[in-house]
Structure formats: C-alpha cells, structure tokens
Amino acid sequence: MPQGTHTLSVPLSIETIWEFVQDMNNWAPLVPGYIEHEILNENESTWAFKGDLGFMKKTVKLKIDIKEWNEPSAVIFDLSGLSDNFKGGGYFKAEKVSDNETLMTGNLDITAGGMMGPMVNQILVKFVPQTATELTEAIVTKLCEDNNVPV
Amino acid sequence: MQNIQWEKEVDVIVLGTGGAALSAAIAAADNGASVLVLEKTHQIGGTTAYSGGVPWVPLNHYMKDQGFSDNREQVIAFIKRLTLGRAEESMIERFVDKGHEIFKFLDEEAQVRFKTPKTYPEYYRNLDEALKDGTRSLDPVPFDLNLIGDWGMHLRQNPIFPPLTLEEGGAIGSIDFTVVAERMQNNIVTMGRSLVGSLFKACLDRGVETLLNIAGKELIMGENGEVIGLIAETSEGEKKYFKANNGVILASGGFEWNKQLTKAFLKMDITHPVSPPGNEGDALMMAMKVGAALDNMSEAWWYPAMVDPTFEYEDNVMAQLGNGRNGPNSIVVNKHGRRFAHEGTTYNDLPRTFFNFDPVNIEFPNEAPVWLIFDQQLKDRELIITMTPGDPAPDWVDQAATLQELAEKVGVNAENLIDEVAKWNGYCEQQEDPDFHRGTIQFENLTGGGGNPEANLGKIEKGPFYALPIYLGALGTNGGPKIDGNGRVINFAGQPIQGLYAAGNASANPLGPIYPSAGGTIGPAMVFGFLAGEHAAKTTLVKSEV
Ligand SMILES: Cc1cc2nc3c(=O)[nH]c(=O)nc-3n(C[C@H](O)[C@H](O)[C@H](O)COP(=O)(O)OP(=O)(O)OC[C@H]3O[C@@H](n4cnc5c(N)ncnc54)[C@H](O)[C@@H]3O)c2cc1C
Numbered sequence: 001m002p003q004g005t006h007t008l009s010v011p012l013s014i015e016t017i018w019e020f021v022q023d024m025n026n027w028a029p030l031v032p033g034y035i036e037h038e039i040l041n042e043n044e045s046t047w048a049f050k051g052d053l054g055f056m057k058k059t060v061k062l063k064i065d066i067k068e069w070n071e072p073s074a075v076i077f078d079l080s081g082l083s084d085n086f087k088g089g090g091y092f093k094a095e096k097v098s099d100n101e102t103l104m105t106g107n108l109d110i111t112a113g114g115m116m117g118p119m120v121n122q123i124l125v126k127f128v129p130q131t132a133t134e135l136t137e138a139i140v141t142k143l144c145e146d147n148n149v150p151v
Numbered sequence: 152m153q154n155i156q157w158e159k160e161v162d163v164i165v166l167g168t169g170g171a172a173l174s175a176a177i178a179a180a181d182n183g184a185s186v187l188v189l190e191k192t193h194q195i196g197g198t199t200a201y202s203g204g205v206p207w208v209p210l211n212h213y214m215k216d217q218g219f220s221d222n223r224e225q226v227i228a229f230i231k232r233l234t235l236g237r238a239e240e241s242m243i244e245r246f247v248d249k250g251h252e253i254f255k256f257l258d259e260e261a262q263v264r265f266k267t268p269k270t271y272p273e274y275y276r277n278l279d280e281a282l283k284d285g286t287r288s289l290d291p292v293p294f295d296l297n298l299i300g301d302w303g304m305h306l307r308q309n310p311i312f313p314p315l316t317l318e319e320g321g322a323i324g325s326i327d328f329t330v331v332a333e334r335m336q337n338n339i340v341t342m343g344r345s346l347v348g349s350l351f352k353a354c355l356d357r358g359v360e361t362l363l364n365i366a367g368k369e370l371i372m373g374e375n376g377e378v379i380g381l382i383a384e385t386s387e388g389e390k391k392y393f394k395a396n397n398g399v400i401l402a403s404g405g406f407e408w409n410k411q412l413t414k415a416f417l418k419m420d421i422t423h424p425v426s427p428p429g430n431e432g433d434a435l436m437m438a439m440k441v442g443a444a445l446d447n448m449s450e451a452w453w454y455p456a457m458v459d460p461t462f463e464y465e466d467n468v469m470a471q472l473g474n475g476r477n478g479p480n481s482i483v484v485n486k487h488g489r490r491f492a493h494e495g496t497t498y499n500d501l502p503r504t505f506f507n508f509d510p511v512n513i514e515f516p517n518e519a520p521v522w523l524i525f526d527q528q529l530k531d532r533e534l535i536i537t538m539t540p541g542d543p544a545p546d547w548v549d550q551a552a553t554l555q556e557l558a559e560k561v562g563v564n565a566e567n568l569i570d571e572v573a574k575w576n577g578y579c580e581q582q583e584d585p586d587f588h589r590g591t592i593q594f595e596n597l598t599g600g601g602g603n604p605e606a607n608l609g610k611i612e613k614g615p616f617y618a619l620p621i622y623l624g625a626l627g628t629n630g631g632p633k634i635d636g637n638g639r640v641i642n643f644a645g646q647p648i649q650g651l652y653a654a655g656n657a658s659a660n661p662l663g664p665i666y667p668s669a670g671g672t673i674g675p676a677m678v679f680g681f682l683a684g685e686h687a688a689k690t691t692l693v694k695s696e697v
Contacts, residue, residue, distance in 0.1 A: 050463070055308030057463040083461065085542055115539045118332040119313060 002121055003088075003109035004129025006136040010104050011149050014096045017104060018072035020143055021092050030138040032131055035059070042066070046082065051131070053123055060084055085114035086124075090132070092139075106136035155371070157380070160394040161185040161360075163687045164381055165402055166367040166434060169197030170206070170673045171655025171680035172402035173350035174253075175638075177261055178684030180357035184397060186684075188359055189383055191366035191429055196307035196347035197404055198426040198627055198656070199673060204291045204346035205317055206265075206677055207670030210251040211289060212258070217267045219285025223247060226287075229280040230662060237447075238663030245636040246661060250678045254289070261353035263346070265289035268318040274497050274668040276593035277601060288669040290317040294345035296338040299352050305363065306344055306351070307427065310464055311472065314341045317669070346673070365391065370399060370437050370651065377649035378441070398650040398687035400638070402680055405628030405656035406432025407451065416448045416630060418506045419518065423456035423470035423624040430627060434657035438632035441651065442642045446659030448630035452672050453502035456624025457523075459537045460547050470624050472498075473523075475535040477595040479609020481525035482575050483621060485517045488558060488567030490575070492517075493587040495595025495607060499666035502623055520620035522563055524554075524572070527613045535619070550615045561618045576610040584608060626672065629660040638683025652687055654680035 010017060020026050024045060028037045033050040040046065043066040050059045061083040068076040073094050080087040088110035095103040110128050112120035144151045162184035165172045172188060180186045194200075209226040230243050257263035268290040275281045293316065296303040313326060314334035319341075320326050334341070340348055354361070364386040371380040371392070380394040406412040407424040409432040414420055424430075439445070457473025475481055477495035485491050492504040505517045531540050544550055551557035554572055558565035578584045582604040589595065590607040599606055632640045632653045639647035640658075655676030662675055 055464075056310045056469065059461040059463075083545055085539070114542055115534075116328055118328040119335070122332045122335040 001109060001111050002124035002128040003107070004132035005105060005107040006129075006133040007103055007105040008136055008140045009097070010102050010140050010143060011100055012102060012143060012147055013100055014072050014094050014102045016147060017094045017102050017143060020146070021075060021094070021139070022069065022071070027139050027142070030135060030142060032134045032138075033057070051127060053127055062086075079110070084112070085117070086110055086112040086120070104136065104140060106132050106139070108132040108135075155380070155392050155394075157394045158391040159187060160396065161187045162395070162397045163187075163400065163684065164189065164367075164393055164395040164398075165400045165684070167191075167197055167403035167655070167657065168195040168347070168351070168361065169199035169402065169404060169655060169676070170346060170350065171657065171676040172197075172400070173347065173354055174257075174677040174680035175400045175402055175652070175654060175684035175687075176359045177257075177350065177353050177357060178681040179400075179688040180354070180359050181260070182685055182688035184688035186357075186359045187393065188354070188361040189365045189367055189393075190361065190363050191403065191433070193305070193364055193386075194307040195302065195305050195351060195361065195363070196343065197429065199676075200307035200343045200347040201309050201311060201427050202343035202626070202673065203312060203317060203669065204341075204343035205268075205288050205670040205673060206254070207287050207668050207674035208250045208254050208289055208678075209247050209287050211287065212251065212255050213265055213267045213289060214285055214287065217269060217285065219267065221282065221285075221287065225280065225282070229275075229278070229282070230665065230667060232278060232280045233275070233665040233667055234663040238661065238665070242636060242661040245682075246675055246678055249682060250674060253678055253681045257353075261350075261356075263349045263353055264292045266292055266316070266318065268316070270598055271317055271669060272593065272597065274594045274597070274666075277591070286668070288317070291342060291345040291349070292316070293334070293339050293341050294348040296340050296344075296348055299348060299355060302351060302355070303338065303348070306340070306348060309342065309344050310462070310469065312342045314339060314344075316341050366433060367399075367401070367403060367437065368433065370441055372441060375649065378651045395650065397690050398652055400680070400683050400687060401434035401438060401632070401640070401651070401653040401657045402655050403434045403657050404430030405451070405631070406430065406435050407625050407628050413628070417451065417628070418449055419515075419623055421451060421623055421625045422519065423458065423622040425454050425456050425470045425472065425624045426627050428465050428467065430656065434653060435631050438640055438651070438653065441648060443632035443640045443648060443651070444643045444645070446630060446633040447664060448659075450630050450660070450664040451625035451628040452499060452666060454498045454624040454626050455501050455621045457536050457619060457621060459545075461545070462537070470622065471536050473536045473619070473621070475525060475529055475533055475619075476501075476523055476621075478529065478533065478607060479579070480529040480611055481523055482571065482611065483521055483523055484563060484568060484571060485521050486563055487516055488564035488571055489516075490571055490587060491521070493589055493592065493595075495589060495602065496592065497594045497666060505623055519623040522561060523619045523621055524557070524568065524611065525617050526611045527615060528609065530617060544617065549618045552614050552616075554616055557616045557618050561620075563618070572611050576612060579608045579610045582608060627656040629656055629664070629672065631656070631658045634658045634661065634679060634683075636682070637686040638679045639686065650690075652683035654683050
C-alpha cells in the first residue's frame with residue numbers, strides 16, 4: 001500500500017491553518033501537477049492532474065469524497081480514480097503546539113488495482129510519499145507567504 | 152586548423168550510447184585503443200535501452216546450444232528474399248559471417264549474454280526460405296543494474312516494456328505483474344535496459360570514458376581528407392574540440408526526430424516516432440558535409456503507432472506500440488471506411504501500405520491515421536495500448552452503440568464501414584479472407600503457432616464498438632551514410648573517407664529496407680558497430696600535419 005505522511009511545524013495558529021485548508025480552492029492549485037478541479041458539493045469534487053513519475057508523466061482524473069470535516073484539526077478524505085484503476089484516501093491534520101505554532105500533517109495513501117496493480121504500486125511507492133511531502137510543503141509555504149511569516 | 156586547443160586526445164571517439172555505439176567502444180578498447188564516448192542526452196542507452204533489446208543473429212551459438220540448427224546458405228537466401236534486390240550481397244554475407252563470431256566473443260569475453268527465446272519464432276516463418284524451427288533472435292538475460300554503480304541511475308528508463316524477458320512475455324502482454332514488481336524492487340532490468348547495462352559494464356571494465364550531455368556537431372578534417380577530430384557542444388552550448396588519432400564512429404541514431412530531414416527524405420512524415428527524443432540526424436548531417444554517399448534514405452523501421460494521450464515521455468505524448476490488430480474481432484480501415492491490407496502483418500510491413508497512391512482519385516487513401524475498429528469481445532480479451540480487459544474504456548477511446556454512430560464520431564465513411572464489417576463477418580463465417588488473407592501468415596499469431604482462421608478471424612458483432620487511430624510511427628530511421636564491410640563511411644566515388652565510421656541507425660542499414668525478425672535492427676547495429684570499432688582501433692591513418 002503506497003503511502004506517505006509528512007509533518008511540518010508552522011508558525012501560525014491552528015485557526016489560521018483551518019481557515020485556509022477548509023476551502024479546497026485555496027490549496028487545489030498547490031497539488032503537484034495540478035490541471036483542474038471541480039467542486040460538485042460540500043464533500044465531493046473531481047480533479048485532474050499530471051503526475052510526474054520520473055521516467056514519464058501520467059494525467060489522471062480522480063474523485064475526492066470528504067469523509068470528515070473536524071474543525072479545526074482534520075480533513076479526512078477518500079479518493080478513487082476516474083480515469084484509472086486506483087483508490088485510497090488521505091488527511092490533513094493540524095495539532096496545536098501554542099497560540100502561534102501548529103504541527104501540520106499531510107497524508108496520502110493510494111493503491112492501484114486491476115491486472116497491472118502490482119506493477120503500478122511499485123511506481124507509486126516512490127510517487128505517493130513524494131507527493132504527500134511536496135503538497136504539505138507547498139501548503140505551508142503558501143500559508144507563511146500569505147501571513148507574512150518566514151517559512 | 153593549426154591552433155586547436157584540444158580538450159582531449161584519444162584514439163577513437165564514439166558518438167552515442169546505444170547498441171551500435173557501445174559495441175563499437177568495446178571492440179575498439181579491446182583492440183588497444185583509448186576510447187571516448189559522447190552522449191547528447193542526460194541518459195545512456197538511446198533507443199536501444201528503450202527497446203526490446205533483441206538482436207537477430209544468424210548461426211549464433213545460443214541456438215546451437217538449444218539444439219536448433221541454422222544454415223549459412225539458407226540465411227543468405229532468406230535475407231535476399233526480403234531485400235528484393237535492395238541490398239549488396241557482400242554486406243549480407245559479411246553480416247551473416249561475422250555476426251555469430253561477435254556474439255560469441257561478447258558472451259565469452261565481455262559477459263554480454265543472451266538466451267534463445269524458444270517460444271518466439273521468426274516473423275516470416277511462413278515463407279519458404281525462412282527458418283522453420285527455432286529462432287535467430289536473442290533475448291538479453293536479466294541484468295543487475297547495481298553492477299554499474301551510479302551509472303545505473305543514468306540508464307535510460309523503459310516505459311514501454313516491463314522488466315520481463317521476451318520469453319517471459321515482456322513484449323506480448325501475457326504478463327505476471329508480481330514478477331515485474333519484484334524485479335523493479337531489486338533493480339533487475341531486462342530487454343533493452345539489460346542489453347545496454349551489460350554492454351556499458353563491458354565498456355567500464357575496459358576503461359572506456361563516457362561523457363553525457365555533449366553532442367557531436369562537426370567533423371574536423373585534415374588536409375588529406377581524413378577525419379582528425381570532432382567539434383562537440385555541451386548542453387550549455389559550450390564548444391569542445393576532441394582529437395581522434397584513429398577515427399570517429401558515428402553511432403548516434405537516426406533522424407526520426409528531425410522534421411526537416413524526415414520531410415526531405417521519407418515518403419511520408421513520421422508523425423509518431425516511437426523512439427525517445429534525441430535522434431535528430433546529427434550524424435547524417437555531419438556525414439553529408441564531408442561528402443558521404445547516402446543509401447536507403449526513404450526507409451525507416453516503420454511502426455503502426457498508437458497513443459494513450461494520458462502518457463507523456465520527455466514532454467511529448469508518448470507513441471506506443473499498441474496491439475489488437477492481429478486477432479479476431481478487429482479490422483483496420485482507412486478514412487473511406489475500407490480495409491486496405493492484411494492487418495496482422497509485421498509492424499514494419501503494415502505502414503508500407505500507407506504510402507499507396509491512387510492514381511485515379513489522386514490521393515493517398517491509406518494515409519495515417521487509419522482506424523482499428525473492434526468490438527466488445529476484443530475489449531474483454533486483450534490489453535489494447537493501456538486499456539485493460541475488465542476495466543471501463545477510458546474517455547480517450549471513441550466508442551458507440553452502432554457502427555454508424557462510431558464512423559460519424561471519428562470521421563470515417565459510415566456506409567463503407569458498415570459494408571466492410573458485414574463483408575468481414577461473412578469471411579469469418581466462411582473461415583477465409585479472400586481480400587487480404589488473414590489467418591495465413593506467421594506474424595499474426597506469432598507465438599500461437601502461426602495464423603489460422605480460428606485464431607485470426609472473428610466477427611465484429613458485439614457492441615459497443617470501438618475505434619482507435621493508428622499513426623505512422625517508426626522505431627527509428629535506417630537510411631544514412633553508406634558503409635563498407637568494416638563500417639567505414641564511403642564517399643560518392645566509392646572510396647572510404649579515412650577515419651570516418653558509422654553504424655546502427657546513424658548509417659544506411661547494410662541489409663537494406665528489411666526487418667527480418669525480432670532483432671532485425673539491433674543485430675546489424677551491433678555487428679557493424681563492433682566491426683567499425685575493431686577496424687578503427689587497428690588503423691593507422693596517413694595523417695596530415697595538425
Ligand atoms: C519500443 C521499441 C522497441 C524496439 N525493440 C527492438 C528490438 O527488440 N530489437 C531490435 O532489433 N530493434 C528494436 N527496436 C529498434 C531499435 O531499438 C533501434 O533501431 C536501435 O536500438 C538503434 O540503435 P542505435 O545504436 O543505432 O541508436 P540508439 O540506440 O538510438 O542510440 C543513439 C544514441 O545517440 C545519441 N545521440 C544522438 N545525437 C548525438 C550526437 N550528436 N552526439 C552524441 N550522441 C548523440 C542519442 O541520444 C542516443 O542515445 C525497438 C525500438 C523501440 C522504440
């Protein structure tokens with residue numbers, strides 16, 4: 001099961017982080033290889049992005065179903081491939097350290113199915129943790145920039 | 152030329168890091184030459200690493216070890232049957248006589264090793280002159296990439312074939328994806344990557360130096376008309392001058408990625424090169440500039456390429472091999488909705504029918520894209536490009552409930568398509584295709600015993616119906632500077648240009664416009680690359696003063 005978790009300390013309050021994370025439109029373009037997304041309703045959205053697998057790039061479409069909005073500390077979601085056979089899930093979690101320090105964690109877990117599943121999962125073993133790290137870092141960078149605090 | 156600041160002086164310079172180049176480097180080094188290899192891209196291996204890595208080598212010792220017999224006269228007759236008089240007999244004989252010796256040497260002295268893929272017969276087995284039992288193709292044995300250390304990271308990736316050997320199904324699709332996963336985890340490579348890995352290891356063992364991100368640009372000529380060196384350019388645009396005491400070997404691939412050259416020389420433009428970008432005809436241009444004679448210029452290793460537009464390789468939508476055109480429940484039609492050829496011929500032969508000219512309507516009716524038309528039965532059975540049986544068809548595949556609707560969707564004449572499918576279904580009932588003879592040739596059921604009506608004729612009847620475009624692709628071009636039996640480039644007077652050699656797709660294929668079976672390109676590329684390296688190392692040029 002290819003998965004990755006990345007935690008960073010952010011010099012901002014948990015409320016500021018929640019404010020940003022709770023609106024997908026804020027961070028969608030930060031997903032590595034982002035092409036487009038469409039919000040269908042409060043919990044459902046579809047996404048297209050181009051994953052850089054190192055030796056080639058693959059455009060995928062997927063659907064995200066938000067399972068839990070736990071203000072202010074967690075967004076938990078499921079994902080499933082629309083263009084390809086894979087599914088999984090992930091979360092963003094925020095943990096208060098002090099009034100202006102929060103630990104932010106991004107997690108992604110994707111497993112390919114079907115005939116080619118075992119092979120695709122070998123590729124995802126590298127790709128998924130890398131994407132979880134890059135996305136978490138991109139969100140933290142954006143949050144810090146928007147709030148004028150050093151990264 | 153008096154005051155050149157040489158960056159480096161060696162005996163032999165080799166351009167490229169594919170099968171032709173690395174074989175040349177091994178042979179040159181083994182014969183005592185100091186060798187410098189220059190590679191234009193950031194990766195080693197070229198099309199060879201990206202390929203099946205299979206060479207075709209008549210009379211090779213692996214066949215004998217497996218109990219298959221081969222015969223010199225029969226091989227020569229077979230090659231001549233395919234060339235239709237378009238290759239020189241002396242070059243055919245040179246290939247047949249030297250190839251097996253070179254592959255024995257590579258096995259014994261350089262640990263570049265193969266296996267006979269017993270279940271993978273000769274493509275033209277149905278011809279009288281062909282080998283009936285066994286195969287002349289060779290399957291690279293799996294290679295542990297860790298053996299070349301950090302260079303392993305620079306070996307070109309192969310997004311086309313999973314890490315299985317030819318015999319394990321690497322090229323035909325009946326794949327055990329758990330073995331694939333295990334090999335990926337352990338850095339075990341096969342096919343083209345294995346071939347390049349083992350050739351490169353042999354180069355490292357012989358002290359051959361390789362530089363990446365540097366392209367050969369121009370030959371430096373001495374006053375006697377001999378090649379004395381080379382101007383190269385780094386990817387940052389810096390010019391460097393290299394002195395070659397014995398010669399320069401052009402092994403830098405074909406010109407399939409150079410639009411100006413493909414337009415100038417080929418019958419139709421290759422819209423979908425299947426090779427990795429990098430082969431832009433640099434060798435051809437260098438050789439033309441110094442007066443090389445050219446040969447085979449309108450030819451390529453053709454391929455009916457297909458595309459899953461969600462895959463990109465180095466910023467281009469990746470042309471893929473595709474499949475589905477050999478078996479039952481499919482036909483290929485042109486824009487008029489008409490079949491125009493036996494769909495299951497070899498990949499090199501089918502695109503040759505795209506060039507047919509209709510002198511009445513003044514058009515090329517079969518100009519690509521042509522269309523693979525198939526039904527749900529095929530969809531349920533075979534992996535087609537990347538579309539796996541059982542999964543819903545992706546949105547880039549045109550499908551419709553009726554043939555009428557499908558034809559309208561893709562812009563093919565609907566009336567003709569419906570008529571053509573009805574005719575095809577009738578042929579399937581009578582178990583014979585009088586139009587194009589499906590079910591009669593080896594290649595259309597290659598590993599299943601050869602074409603027969605049961606295996607190759609099946610109705611297109613179960614909707615939904617699907618259409619996929621087939622484009623004019625090529626694995627590489629195979630025209631270029633004409634060479635002699637030692638890989639020396641010949642000028643228009645028929646004389647060798649001293650110190651200039653070419654091999655592989657950078658040269659005119661010594662066997663002319665033929666693809667005799669799996670390995671038909673890498674076989675001659677390695678053999679004439681090796682001969683060039685050997686000759687260059689042993690030559691003492693009559694040098695002008697520099
Ligand atoms: C998917 C696929 C599968 C195939 N399978 C087979 C098979 O199993 N058997 C077979 O016989 N054929 C096969 N082919 C065809 C075969 O791969 C090629 O014809 C063959 O590898 C060409 O070898 P080469 O050494 O001439 O050139 P290449 O392997 O293409 O190497 C040329 C190298 O030169 C470099 N270069 C270009 N310009 C310069 C320059 N100016 N200076 C320095 N370097 C330069 C390129 O970057 C490249 O690395 C396949 C091709 C493809 C695409």
